[in-house]
Amino acid sequence: MWTALTPLLRQSTCRHLRRSPTLNQFSSLLYRPALRSLTTASERSWSLRDLRRISEESSPLICHLTSDNPYHNLTIEHYLLTYSHPESRILLFYTNRPCVVIGRNQNPWLETDIKRLQQGLPPDARSNAHATPVDLVRRRSGGGTVFHDSGNLNYSVIVPNNKSFTRSTHAEMVVRALSPMSSTTNFDDLRVNDRNDIVMRPGAGSQWLKVSGSAYKLTRGRALHHGTLLYSSPYINKISELLRSPGREFIQAKGVESVRSPVGNLMWTTDTVKRQALRKEITENIVREFWRMYGGSAQRRVGWNEVTLGAEECVEEKHPEIAAGVAELMSHAWRFEQTPRFDFSSGVLDGLEVAFQANRGVLEHMVVKDLAGRDLVKRQKEDLEQPVKLHDVRNWKGFITRGTTQEENNNAATASAAPGDVEVSDALVDRIEAIFPRSE
Numbered sequence: 001m002w003t004a005l006t007p008l009l010r011q012s013t014c015r016h017l018r019r020s021p022t023l024n025q026f027s028s029l030l031y032r033p034a035l036r037s038l039t040t041a042s043e044r045s046w047s048l049r050d051l052r053r054i055s056e057e058s059s060p061l062i063c064h065l066t067s068d069n070p071y072h073n074l075t076i077e078h079y080l081l082t083y084s085h086p087e088s089r090i091l092l093f094y095t096n097r098p099c100v101v102i103g104r105n106q107n108p109w110l111e112t113d114i115k116r117l118q119q120g121l122p123p124d125a126r127s128n129a130h131a132t133p134v135d136l137v138r139r140r141s142g143g144g145t146v147f148h149d150s151g152n153l154n155y156s157v158i159v160p161n162n163k164s165f166t167r168s169t170h171a172e173m174v175v176r177a178l179s180p181m182s183s184t185t186n187f188d189d190l191r192v193n194d195r196n197d198i199v200m201r202p203g204a205g206s207q208w209l210k211v212s213g214s215a216y217k218l219t220r221g222r223a224l225h226h227g228t229l230l231y232s233s234p235y236i237n238k239i240s241e242l243l244r245s246p247g248r249e250f251i252q253a254k255g256v257e258s259v260r261s262p263v264g265n266l267m268w269t270t271d272t273v274k275r276q277a278l279r280k281e282i283t284e285n286i287v288r289e290f291w292r293m294y295g296g297s298a299q300r301r302v303g304w305n306e307v308t309l310g311a312e313e314c315v316e317e318k319h320p321e322i323a324a325g326v327a328e329l330m331s332h333a334w335r336f337e338q339t340p341r342f343d344f345s346s347g348v349l350d351g352l353e354v355a356f357q358a359n360r361g362v363l364e365h366m367v368v369k370d371l372a373g374r375d376l377v378k379r380q381k382e383d384l385e386q387p388v389k390l391h392d393v394r395n396w397k398g399f400i401t402r403g404t405t406q407e408e409n410n411n412a413a414t415a416s417a418a419p420g421d422v423e424v425s426d427a428l429v430d431r432i433e434a435i436f437p438r439s440e
Helices: 021-030 032-038 048-057 070-083 114-119 169-181 236-242 272-294 320-330 396-402 407-414 426-435
Strands: 061-065 090-094 099-102 135-138 146-148 152-160 189-192 198-201 209-212 214-219 222-230 251-253 306-309 342-345 352-359 362-370 375-380
Touching (some): 070 222, 070 320, 090 272, 114 135, 114 236, 146 236, 152 169, 169 189, 169 198, 396 426
Parallel strands (some): 061 090
Antiparallel strands (some): 090 152, 152 222, 198 209, 209 222, 352 362
């Protein structure tokens, strides 16, 4: 649970505010046909601190996040889950910049190529841009690892956790919303599989491709289902590279491991205008289906039960609890030191094998063996001057041979070994460093 959140919300009177230009522009672009008759002077804006009262009075509630920062969006999502009225129903949309998002109980060194993420996505030759950074994010819900970019729409549904909630309910909702679009996109069939993923078949007899994965967080009385939707990802051909860990054959993890599936776009176009139009159409179709399920006789009212929330919600002066949640998600302590216990074995290379166990991202013990299985080096957590955090090791060769992890000691560590020291080949060190690079 997110302990940084304060348990109390300040109840304040909803202020009548003039709609901002951003909200006017957003509603006119995205919902003009559906909401033209509903845009009246009585529309109001409200603070997130009024969430519990507003979500009780105006359920269902639709939120559109404008930030592409995954730490912002996941934290606001968690805030909505935590502080909305227990009987309310909320639909949330957001799109993140390029990032790899792992599940709450997953191992980042097993799920992704961390060094590849650090290098970023290659520059776009057409614009001569720099490499695009890729964030590594650990979310607060379970499930497997996913890749997000500008062509991926994230939707979240927050509802009461009662007998009517099932894990397939809202994936089926999205399928119903998207199916009428089959004639204008590139799929012949769309369905929810037994893993509650949404898969499409581009043509009769062709392979089923995953276009949407799901993850869940169930709390006392509340259920969160969030899903991805690859509608037109420009980096879809890079996903397998980013999610192919060099440590897969060397790590035995006790957490949740992802199930690999072939993926596809609902429709691909290089035209960014068409991509945005597709996103708007998909969003509106899902909103309409959600409203059919939960809206009853209520009307959609922009600024009241359909709102936009931006990065300003994460500013400490405005919402310190949300800002604290963002800082927590961005910390190495959250991304790496939440990893369940796992074992690593390098395999024999140049006559030696390095094996260790780690828990919460911290080394428990390490041993270096020769071909005969004799222990040449042993390092125990309790014998070290300070905990060795795997994401913070600067010098693996120095640590294996002399017990030092810092770069400033690198020259001594790579020099000729003293009598009794172990000579570790550069090839073996390179194998370990490729899996466990230092995180900046």
